Amino acid sequence: MPPPLLFIIIIISPSSSQPSGPLDACSLGAGPGRQALPCQPPPTNMKEFMQIRVDPPGITCGNPPERFCTLENPYLCSDECDASSPDLSHPPQLMGDRERGGLITYWQTITWSRYPEPLLANITLSWNKSLEVADDIIITFEYGRPTSMVLEKSMDKGATWQPYQYYADDCLEAFGMSPKQVSDLAPTNLTRVICTEKYSGWVGAKEEKNVVFEVRARFGVFAGPKLINMDALYIRMETMKGLRDFFTFSNLRLRLLRPALGGTYVQRDNLLKYFYAISNIDVPARCKCNLHASRCVLRHATLQCECEHNTSGQDCQRCRGGFRSRSWRPGSYLPLPRGSGSFGCNGHSNRCSYIDFINVVTCVSCKHNTRGQSCQYCRLGYYRNASLPLDDDNICVECDCDPDGSASPHCSDLGLCRCKAGATGRRCDSCVSGFTWRGGGAENLCDSERLLCQNGGTCFDFLRCTCPGNSTGTVRKMGRHCDDEGGASAALKHFLLLATRR
Ligand SMILES: *[C@@H]1O[C@H](CO)[C@@H](O)[C@H](O)[C@H]1NC(C)=O
Ligand SMILES: *[C@@H]1O[C@H](CO)[C@@H](O)[C@H](O)[C@H]1NC(C)=O
């Protein structure tokens, strides 16, 4: 008989308006009884830790020194880039420096003097560490934003790359893509790579300097516009395929494909006003620690999670040496800690989904004989082995109640079956004293301890007294007293009653 399906609604309450709020601590309580909690380091501006590389070689201005003009006033070409002069040079590290005293410092390329050959530049930002973006990535361009560029990312330290977002003043012309905005994205297609025209149109070089990769607005699709319900986002990250990966990167690359033009076409007679200049790149992100660390530190010039929960590795992606009794798993935001005895989603289901409008996670097809909304209980007919960790595949043990001695195939939390009268034992597979196992506990009519046959009779099979005085030596009377007809018929009735009950 299949166990009945029970539907239990677990309401996950919003608990914080801070993206970093609910996952600050890796454990609750202290000492041996402390409870492990999913945790992650706070976000920080990763521009402090990025390695910047610019391609092709020679794209940075100033070697040889070069004059440049501005789009606003193309006939005033008094500015000069000279790599040998500290005041006039524009090296790549000025994209990641801390600017002081209101002085804007920026990296700048050579001008487009080789037009119509395209003016291309790649900026590769590397951290040698898996990171999770936590807020908008903002690239600040001086002298106008490119009319066409691509933001790419790598999740494997530069081995493979994929586009993250396309930017153009005309997406169809530049990339053959129809223009989209993040506000066009729904929960089902949030991880789509889009081309946006929002950050490439000419509005004046000083008006709008930023090109943005919108993270906040994407988070808002799940967490609400003010990011009040970050819980909902974190739960989605675990239940929706590809969502966490979408926000994960170890390198970023900007492919600058066409500079700002200041108008609709290129003025061939003044190519000195076309170039790229970037003053800042903000990358708010946190170290990816698989929910096993709340701190991330710089060690040997490399970011490294300070792993807890007996994990180790740069991303806490392994069990610590000597802790291999349990297989490694990423930390889980599911279930929300809700007391002992529940072991929701500890790897017992791989099909959880999220119901938007009531903020509920439901797991279907619970494995390992678990059941419940988040596979947090044992199936009926099974009980929990309290000496095993919650995520163990053998956590639920079959009750194995004796079908004859038990009143039900289900057992208690301790594995105790409910016995019929006369039966006993965890599985109800033995008899209480005074009863004999006859496909279940049957009350004895006679035995050699309490229910002795009287008047010289001997008990046979706990049900009959063989009485003396029958010349063939077989049973003359059924009663225990071997001399009492009434007693015999009463005993016979009792015997027949027992026989029909079975
Ligand atoms: C930028 O990177 C892409 C991808 O590796 C490469 O195809 C392209 O040639 C690079 N461009 C420059 C200017 O180095
Ligand atoms: C990158 O990180 C790994 C793992 O921590 C480390 O072994 C390696 O030396 C680092 N590489 C560089 C170039 O810093």
Ligand SMILES: *[C@@H]1O[C@H](CO)[C@@H](O)[C@H](O)[C@H]1NC(C)=O
């Ligand atoms: C995302 O899905 C929504 C709703 O299904 C749809 O209206 C929108 O066009 C989609 N966006 C993209 C970029 O495909």
Ligand SMILES: *[C@@H]1O[C@H](CO)[C@@H](O)[C@H](O)[C@H]1NC(C)=O
């Ligand atoms: C880590 O190992 C210690 C020592 O065996 C154990 O007491 C503790 O419960 C473990 N912590 C977790 C989160 O598994």
Ligand SMILES: *[C@@H]1O[C@H](CO)[C@@H](O)[C@H](O)[C@H]1NC(C)=O
């Ligand atoms: C519970 O798990 C422990 C440890 O693996 C095992 O020794 C024990 O036999 C299990 N108990 C049951 C009832 O399966």
Ligand SMILES: *[C@@H]1O[C@H](CO)[C@@H](O)[C@H](O)[C@H]1NC(C)=O
């Ligand atoms: C002994 O008693 C049994 C049961 O009443 C009866 O069937 C049997 O015939 C008796 N034997 C003799 C010899 O009387």
Ligand SMILES: [Ca+2]
């Ligand atoms: Ca700067």
